[in-house]
Amino acid sequence: MSATRADICVVALAECFRGDGEIVANPIGTIPMIAGRLARATFEPDLMATDGEAALVANDAAFAWPEGRVIEYYNPYRSMFDVVWSGRRHVVMGATQIDPYGNQNFAAIGADYAAPKTQLIGFRGAPGNTVNHTTSYWVANHSPRVFVEKVDVVTGVGWDRAAAAGPAALEFFELRRVVTNLCVLDFGGPDHRMRLVSVHPGVSVDDVVAATGFELAGADSVTESRLPTDEEMRLIREVIDPDDQRHTELPEERS
């Protein structure tokens, strides 16, 4: 049974949490939520995870708990901000636009903020998340429209903007990684610019370069994203995402 691209993305996102220890892993989106559960079920057993509403739950399944939730903590939105501001959290957010330094936009597209071409969801928690704890990103459709030289609005803060805003912005700042349907990126380039770390099996460096609207660092020393182990495949398919929601977010594509 070979791994699909979605399975590989799950593993790549799970790897983002490696070394995090006892914090709240708060990946947002279908594949990221599966990834957080996978990290906890394997190499990061101390992570805490949300049920998507007002509880932190111990269940391995990501989306449905027919046998009931195992609630570890009552976590209404007000408590979530206590978690965010205490720093004991690693969020994975989406991005409609992201630039070389990891500045993210999901508020509005267009040059004129007063009458945007496209109004999106708003700033949500992105400004607070990014300056208070570790942040990674998940982009399901890696394209030059998403990876842009300059975002229209900075919702989540990137490395350059955090540095310019001073020590209060930089003290707890860590943009860790960007995982896409094509590859894994980090910010290990010069001045914390985005760097290509690995391409998913079946994807070439040229594919990534063509899908990215700015120059990536590190394209000369790229590896291949790792495959899930047999045990990881079993957990994903049988325990964490038995209803196969990951292939709704990223349609099946054998690699």
Added chain:
Amino acid sequence: MTARASSTKLMSADDVVATLDDGMTIGIGGWGSRRKPMSIVRAMARSSLKDLTVVSFAGPDLGLLCATGKVRRAVYPFASLDSIALEPHFRAARQAGRVEDVPFDEGMFLLALQAAAWRVPFLPTRVGLGSDLMTLNPMLRTVQSPFDDGLELTAVPAFELDAAICHLNRADERGNASFLGPDLYFDDLYLRAARTRRFISAERIVPTAALAEEAGTELRLRIARIMVDGVVESPGGAWFTSCVPDYERDEALQREYAAAARSPEQWDAFFRTHVEVAS
């Protein structure tokens, strides 16, 4: 012993709207498309009110008021219908440049409510630093810590609300109320942040003695009558947003509401069927 006369605060949704004026800043409780005080919002939509500033973790409250031309300014960290990611009526108003936009981060929004509730001019935070909130939101400033760290932080000013409106599961007629779902959200803070015109609607009005029993625990009695000026009995008052455990979101009706953003004709039809009629 003679029983003291306890004052009732019962009123109608239209009574609530009658206390509001053009240009006011209205805080609306709930979260996204969850436990929104829609019976009162619908009464606002039917009224002649205009130029409102809406302060909200926004969903169809903001959308409906935008679609009916009531909103001059939106103060919000997000606008979403939850199961439908983006609020279509708010989007239409924004993209047409009809609504002034005052963006917030979610947690920063909590601090603006909290500062108002505690009657301090601002609260400091790291939130906002480095983001475009600092330029796009004219309310924000920075402040330097007076202590040895000397850190430059964001100063989040207190919201100045002319009115606060929330929907709860149970209330008594004096304004004590409980939430029975998973999350109070920030309803208590809205009701503390406003100085006057603090209104709640509730699925059911019960005797005070029944509040704790209905809630199963006193931990859910989170709205006290010192925070409330008026109470509206409004079964189904969160229409079509969720109000668990009393009812889930009416997804079919929400889809109809969202689809009505496609044309003025569809909106007129939706308005006549679902908004014009008093609940």
